[in-house]
Amino acid sequence: DTEVTQTPKHLVMGMTNKKSLKCEQHMGHRAMYWYKQKAKKPPELMFVYSYEKLSINESVPSRFSPECPNSSLLNLHLHALQPEDSALYLCASSQDGSGADASEQYFGPGTRLTVT
Amino acid sequence: GQSLEQPSEVTAVEGAIVQINCTYQTSGFYGLSWYQQHDGGAPTFLSYNALDGLEETGRFSSFLSRSDSYGYLLLQELQMKDSASYFCASEVDSGGYQKVTFGTGTKLQVIP
Numbered sequence: 772d773t774e775v776t777q778t779p780k781h782l783v784m785g786m787t788n789k790k791s792l793k794c795e796q797h798m799g800h801r802a803m804y805w806y807k808q809k810a811k812k813p814p815e816l817m818f819v820y821s822y823e824k825l826s827i828n829e830s831v832p833s834r835f836s837p838e839c840p841n842s843s844l845l846n847l848h849l850h851a852l853q854p855e856d857s858a859l860y861l862c863a864s865s866q867d868g869s870g871a872d873a874s875e876q877y878f879g880p881g882t883r884l885t886v887t
Numbered sequence: 888g889q890s891l892e893q894p895s896e897v898t899a900v901e902g903a904i905v906q907i908n909c910t911y912q913t914s915g916f917y918g919l920s921w922y923q924q925h926d927g928g929a930p931t932f933l934s935y936n937a938l939d940g941l942e943e944t945g946r947f948s949s950f951l952s953r954s955d956s957y958g959y960l961l962l963q964e965l966q967m968k969d970s971a972s973y974f975c976a977s978e979v980d981s982g983g984y985q986k987v988t989f990g991t992g993t994k995l996q997v998i999p
Binding site: 804811812813814815816819826827829861863869870871873874875876877878879880881 | 917918919920928929930931932935937974976977978984985986987988989990991992994
């Protein structure tokens with residue numbers, strides 16, 4: 772199983788809502804990532820979890836809150852978002868969080884988020 | 888700062904060969920990856936070069952020259968389905984840790 776799954780596929784939320792994005796992988800990977808991607812731009816790293824511990828937070832606003840309940844699951848909790856947060860949110864995993872392993876990442880299909 | 892630069896767009900004819908370049912200025916360079924992303928889809932890993940030279944995987948090959956801070960992705964026998972965006976990526980040093988940074992991306996259009 773080389774699949775990373777993400778739910779929901781699409782999400783529309785108001786600026787006062789609270790919602791969560793979910794990601795799951797069953798490849799035994801020990802590193803998981805959240806990326807934000809705007810149209811016609813490269814993925815932009817937000818968070819990295821390595822061995823279920825947050826190892827990188829790319830100065831992301833606190834209205835985005837990641838959580839790694841176990842080695843297969845990754846959540847991104849959203850609260851009080853702004854319209855400029857509308858983007859494709861991608862989850863990825865890799866065997867490890869550094870070196871050559873980190874350079875081979877498997878991506879989920881993403882959640883298309885619209886903030887109104 | 889860290890940067891991986893690519894041409895924004897490339898057009899090539901079906902059946903031909905196309906080369907997508909990536910030049911980088913980074914600290915703590917660990918190797919170069921390539922990803923393909925179709926419109927509306929997720930990035931898919933294509934290849935990784937840790938060392939200088941050419942890596943071949945079917946119709947796709949990837950090349951790295953550390954001395955020139957340069958790499959490229961070579962696509963042969965182009966097919967219409969190869970129309971997509973292609974990103975180079977590298978693990979770089981950033982604020983005391985390593986993180987993967989993506990290049991600016993190249994949109995490849997394959998025409999009949």
